[in-house]
Amino acid sequence: MGNRIFSSIFVSRSGGSLFSSLAVAAVAVFLAAAPTGTKAAELYAQVGPADAQAAANTSNHHYHLLALRNAPHNLAAQTYPPLAGQSRGELYSSTQNKAGTNRSTPAPLTTFYPADLSQTGGGSVLTTAVSHPVYVNCATPATCWGNPAGFLGDLGKSTFIHLTDQYVGSVANNRYTVGNSVSLSYRGRSSTLGMSDLLSILHSAVVANGRQTGYGHIYHIFLPKGTDVCASGGSCYSPDYPSYFAFCAFHSSTDYSDVGHVLFTVEPYQGVPGCQEQASTGAFPNGQLADSTNSTLSHEQFETITDPDGSAWYVAADLDLYGSEIGDVCQSETGLPGAVQLNSKPYQLQLEYSNASHSCSFTN
Numbered sequence: 565m566g567n568r569i570f571s572s573i574f575v576s577r578s579g580g581s582l583f584s585s586l587a588v589a590a591v592a593v594f595l596a597a598a599p600t601g602t603k604a605a606e607l608y609a610q611v612g613p614a615d616a617q618a619a620a621n622t623s624n625h626h627y628h629l630l631a632l633r634n635a636p637h638n639l640a641a642q643t644y645p646p647l648a649g650q651s652r653g654e655l656y657s658s659t660q661n662k663a664g665t666n667r668s669t670p671a672p673l674t675t676f677y678p679a680d681l682s683q684t685g686g687g688s689v690l691t692t693a694v695s696h697p698v699y700v701n702c703a704t705p706a707t708c709w710g711n712p713a714g715f716l717g718d719l720g721k722s723t724f725i726h727l728t729d730q731y732v733g734s735v736a737n738n739r740y741t742v743g744n745s746v747s748l749s750y751r752g753r754s755s756t757l758g759m760s761d762l763l764s765i766l767h768s769a770v771v772a773n774g775r776q777t778g779y780g781h782i783y784h785i786f787l788p789k790g791t792d793v794c795a796s797g798g799s800c801y802s803p804d805y806p807s808y809f810a811f812c813a814f815h816s817s818t819d820y821s822d823v824g825h826v827l828f829t830v831e832p833y834q835g836v837p838g839c840q841e842q843a844s845t846g847a848f849p850n851g852q853l854a855d856s857t858n859s860t861l862s863h864e865q866f867e868t869i870t871d872p873d874g875s876a877w878y879v880a881a882d883l884d885l886y887g888s889e890i891g892d893v894c895q896s897e898t899g900l901p902g903a904v905q906l907n908s909k910p911y912q913l914q915l916e917y918s919n920a921s922h923s924c925s926f927t928n
Contacts, residue, residue, distance in 0.1 A: 615768045622763055626817050628871070678885070679882055679885055682881065688779055691736075694742070694776070695740070695743065695784060696746065696769070696783045697784050698784060699745065700765065700787050701748070702786070709834075710854025710857050712861055713745060716784075720741055724916075728869050730918070730919055730928060748765055757787070782865070784829045785828060785830050788833060801813070801832040812834065814829065814830050815827075815872075827868055834853065835852065839860065849911060862891075867892075890917050891914065891916055895914060
């Protein structure tokens with residue numbers, strides 16, 4: 565599973581705003597990976613403004629939201645206040661830079677299978693990658709989310725992950741692995757995080773993990789129950805504020821001036837209506853919370869691999885699905901409980917879209 569690295573973030577923040585930012589942010593802590601066969605050391609540190617400053621200086625920030633699982637597939641029908649005036653393309657792909665929002669205008673194409681993904685932007689994909697779980701405010705991840713690191717390991721050794729072969733141009737085995745984990749303690753009076761909070765947490769984790777960045781690394785930020793989060797465009801994960809509750813998770817990329825290009829996902833608590841998986845039989849091989857977490861995590865992992873910056877594989881020919889990525893097209897399609905075997909272990913997960921079969925699938 566890799567080593568676990570510990571650092572602490574102590575934050576004093578004012579409440580009341582959905583877009584509150586850090587008042588005191590992280591000073592990064594570095595811990596080299598422990599030698600094989602030894603237990604990684606645990607580091608706890610008082611932190612300062614370095615990470616907040618790094619977050620404030622990011623550029624080319626892209627994010628792609630996973631809409632509520634029980635929402636209609638055509639998100640234009642939604643009436644969430646934060647989404648007013650946003651097109652489907654803006655909801656599914658926003659880039660925060662001087663150029664503004666991209667991918668908001670469909671480019672009509674002619675194809676027999678309009679739901680197929682297109683490499684319209686010619687952007688980067690991940691032929692190999694190491695995943696790094698980042699656990700926030702939870703000493704024992706198994707009680708908060710299940711076993712994300714174990715799931716990522718099984719996914720990387722499965723035949724399911726080979727569905728990405730057709731998009732990334734590789735058929736090699738064991739090319740998506742799990743590396744170090746980072747645990748962060750984050751204290752504050754407000755339970756709602758803004759994008760500046762997330763970018764500060766991410767920066768601290770990256771530096772603690774030896775500044776491993778670029779297209780060979782993915783950081784997965786797991787948030788505990790009761791923590792809300794809002795994206796820069798105004799959309800929120802907020803089960804306790806239903807009128808603002810618009811997404812379950814997202815994957816993202818950003819450029820820091822000191823550590824470079826970083827790929828990451830944000831994984832809020834999935835054990836809530838609208839995000840948790842539903843089984844017709846009521847059975848979950850790993851429990852409803854764990855399988856819901858794993859299903860969302862797999863969605864974001866597949867989309868980070870095939871469209872890390874919003875400029876690679878997505879639907880460009882179907883106006884209703886325009887901007888949808890490999891997981892979005894199949895968001896409501898789940899297999900029977902226990903039917904999905906990853907590395908000989910059962911999981912209940914959503915399907916992913918295959919251009920090869922023009923369908924939602926568990927195989928290439």
